[in-house]
Amino acid sequence: MRKKRTKTKVNKGSMILLIAFSVIMLFPFFWLIRSALMTDREIMTMPMQWLPSRPMFENFGEALTRAPFFRYFLNSILITGVNVVAQVFSASFIAFGFARFEFKGKNFWFAAILSTMMIPYTVLMIPQFIGWQTVGAYNTYLPLTIPAFFGNAFHIFLVVQYYRGIPKDYDEAALVDGAGYLRIYTHIMLPMIKPVLCSVGVFAFMNTWNDFLGPLIYLDKEMMKTVSLGLQIFIGQYTSSWNLMMAASCLAIIPMMIIFFFAQRYFIEGITFSGLKG
Amino acid sequence: MKKRKAGRLELERTKWGYFFIAPGIIGFLVFSLGPMLYSLFLSTMEWDIINPMKFVGIENYLNLLQDDLTWKSLRVTFWYTILSVPLIVIVDFLIAMLLNTKVKGISVFRTIFYIPSIIPLVATCAVWMFIYNPTYGLLNGVLRAFHLPVMQFLDRPSTVVPSLAMIALWCSGNTVIIYLAGLQSVSRQLYEAAQMDGAGKLKCLIHITIPMMTPIIFYNVVMAIINSLQTFTQAYIMTEGGPANSSMFLSLMIYNNAFRYRRMGYAAALSWILFVIVGILTAALFASSRKWVFYETKGD
Numbered sequence A: 001m002r003k004k005r006t007k008t009k010v011n012k013g014s015m016i017l018l019i020a021f022s023v024i025m026l027f028p029f030f031w032l033i034r035s036a037l038m039t040d041r042e043i044m045t046m047p048m049q050w051l052p053s054r055p056m057f058e059n060f061g062e063a064l065t066r067a068p069f070f071r072y073f074l075n076s077i078l079i080t081g082v083n084v085v086a087q088v089f090s091a092s093f094i095a096f097g098f099a100r101f102e103f104k105g106k107n108f109w110f111a112a113i114l115s116t117m118m119i120p121y122t123v124l125m126i127p128q129f130i131g132w133q134t135v136g137a138y139n140t141y142l143p144l145t146i147p148a149f150f151g152n153a154f155h156i157f158l159v160v161q162y163y164r165g166i167p168k169d170y171d172e173a174a175l176v177d178g179a180g181y182l183r184i185y186t187h188i189m190l191p192m193i194k195p196v197l198c199s200v201g202v203f204a205f206m207n208t209w210n211d212f213l214g215p216l217i218y219l220d221k222e223m224m225k226t227v228s229l230g231l232q233i234f235i236g237q238y239t240s241s242w243n244l245m246m247a248a249s250c251l252a253i254i255p256m257m258i259i260f261f262f263a264q265r266y267f268i269e270g271i272t273f274s275g276l277k278g
Numbered sequence B: 001m002k003k004r005k006a007g008r009l010e011l012e013r014t015k016w017g018y019f020f021i022a023p024g025i026i027g028f029l030v031f032s033l034g035p036m037l038y039s040l041f042l043s044t045m046e047w048d049i050i051n052p053m054k055f056v057g058i059e060n061y062l063n064l065l066q067d068d069l070t071w072k073s074l075r076v077t078f079w080y081t082i083l084s085v086p087l088i089v090i091v092d093f094l095i096a097m098l099l100n101t102k103v104k105g106i107s108v109f110r111t112i113f114y115i116p117s118i119i120p121l122v123a124t125c126a127v128w129m130f131i132y133n134p135t136y137g138l139l140n141g142v143l144r145a146f147h148l149p150v151m152q153f154l155d156r157p158s159t160v161v162p163s164l165a166m167i168a169l170w171c172s173g174n175t176v177i178i179y180l181a182g183l184q185s186v187s188r189q190l191y192e193a194a195q196m197d198g199a200g201k202l203k204c205l206i207h208i209t210i211p212m213m214t215p216i217i218f219y220n221v222v223m224a225i226i227n228s229l230q231t232f233t234q235a236y237i238m239t240e241g242g243p244a245n246s247s248m249f250l251s252l253m254i255y256n257n258a259f260r261y262r263r264m265g266y267a268a269a270l271s272w273i274l275f276v277i278v279g280i281l282t283a284a285l286f287a288s289s290r291k292w293v294f295y296e297t298k299g300d
Helices: A002-036 A058-066 A069-100 A106-118 A121-134 A142-150 A153-164 A169-176 A181-192 A194-210 A213-218 A227-237 A242-277 B002-042 B059-066 B068-099 B106-117 B121-131 B138-145 B157-170 B173-185 B188-196 B201-229 B233-239 B250-260 B264-292
Strands: none
Touching (some): A002 B121, A058 A242, A069 A106, A069 A142, A069 A153, A069 A181, A069 A194, A069 A242, A069 B002, A106 A153, A121 A142, A121 B002, A121 B250, A121 B264, A153 A194, A169 A181, A181 A194, A227 A242, A227 B121, A242 B106, B068 B106, B068 B201, B121 B157, B157 B233, B188 B201, B201 B264, B233 B250, B250 B264
C-alpha cells in the first residue's frame, strides 16, 4: 500500500517536471507560429502582445511571393529525392560486401570508411570545392548528389549492423540453390533489411533537406537554390519583417514535419540502433 | 583437389566482396582521402583560385599562429564546446531519466523533445534570432513583463556564446533518444537485486544506472564534442561571427578565408588545425574510455 503511494508520488513529480520542460521546448514553436500570423504592427507593440488579434494567414502567401520559394521547394525535392534513393542503394550495396563476405583487407577498408565520420566537413569542403570547380560542376547539382552514390559511413555502419543479425543460412541455402551473390543481394537481403533502409532513407532525407553549407558553397544561381539557402537569403533581406521571416521558416519546416509524422519509428529506431551499437 | 577448390572459393568470395564494397572504397579515396591530401598540399600554397599557385612552405601555418584572430577563434570554439557539451550530456541524461518513467502520454513527450533536432537549422536560427531580439524578442518581452533589465543575448560579447549554447541544447533531442534507449536496455534484474539489498533510488542511480550507461554516455560525449567543434551555421546566420569576433568559430573563419577572401591556402592550413584538434580530442577520449567506460562482456 505504502509502496504504491510513493510510486504515484514519484510519477506525479516526473509528470510535473516533464510538462515544465515540454513547455520550454515548445515555446520556440509557439513563438514561430504566433509571429508568423501577426501583422508588422502587432509584432512591434509594447508591451509584447502574446497572440495575434486575427490570424494573418496572408503572411504565408506574402512570403511565397517575395522570394521564389516554390522554385526552392522543387530544387530541394529534386536533390533530396536523388540523395534518398542513392544513399539507400549505396549503403545496402556496400554494407552487403562488408557483412556477408570474409576476405583480406575487409577490416582495413571498413575502419577507413568509418574513420571518415570524424573528419569535419569544413576540412573537406575546400578541396572538394576546388575539385568540383575544376571539372566544371560549380553551380550544378552534381556536388550535392554524386557523393551519395558512394555511400555514407554512418549509413553503411547502420546497415552492416543490421545484416549481422540475419543468419548466414539464408545466403548458403541460396548459394546451394544456384543463386548468384547479386541475386542474393537483390532478392533475399533487400527485402529483409527494409526497416533499416527506411531509417537510412529518413536520415538521408533529413540531412539533405536541412543541409545548408553544401548549397551555400556550390549554388550561386537564384533559380537553383534550395529551401535552406533561400530561407537564409530571405532572413538577410527582410531583417525587420519578422512576421514574413517566421512564415517562411514555417514553410521550410513543414516537409520535415510531414516525414516525421509518417516515419517516426524509423527515426527513433535508427538513432537507437546507432547509439546502442556504437 | 579439395584444397584447390577451397582456394578457388576463397578467391571468388574476395572478388565478390570487393565488387560490393568498391563504391565505398572509391568514395573514400575520391571524397575523403584524396581531398585530405590535397588540402595538406594546398596548405603549403598561396592561392586565390584565379592566379597561379605559389609555394610558400609552412608560411601559412606561421602566419595563422601569429594572427590574433586564430587564437580568438580557438578560444571561442573551445568556450562554446566547454559550455555546450556538459550541458547537453547532463541535461539530456536527466530528461531521458524523466522520459523513462511510466507516465501517461510518454510518446508525446518523447516527440516534443526530439522534434527540434530534425527541423532545418536555418529555420531554427531564424526563430531563435527573433526570440533573442533585444526589442521585440520573446525573452526580453518576458523580462520586461517582470520589470527586469533587458538582455542583449546575441549582441554582447559576453552573452553570445552562452546564448548559442542554449540553442544547441534545444536541438539535442537525438542525444535524449539515445540515452532513453540505453536506459530501457539496463536489465531490470539488477535493480530488483539492489532493492532486495536495501539500496535506495540514489544508490541505484550511482551504482547501477550510471555505470551501465557509460558506453552510451561516452558515445554522446564524443558526438557532442565533434559537433560543437564544427559549429558553423548558427554563427554564419545569426551573428556573422560578431560582435567583435566573439562568435568567430573556427569553421566560420575557415569559410570566410576560403570563400570570402579567397585565401585558399590559408583556409586549408586552418582547416588542418581543426582536423588535428578533433583528432587529438577523439584519441584522448578513446584512451580515457578504458578507465571509465564499462563494457559488459557477453560471456556472463
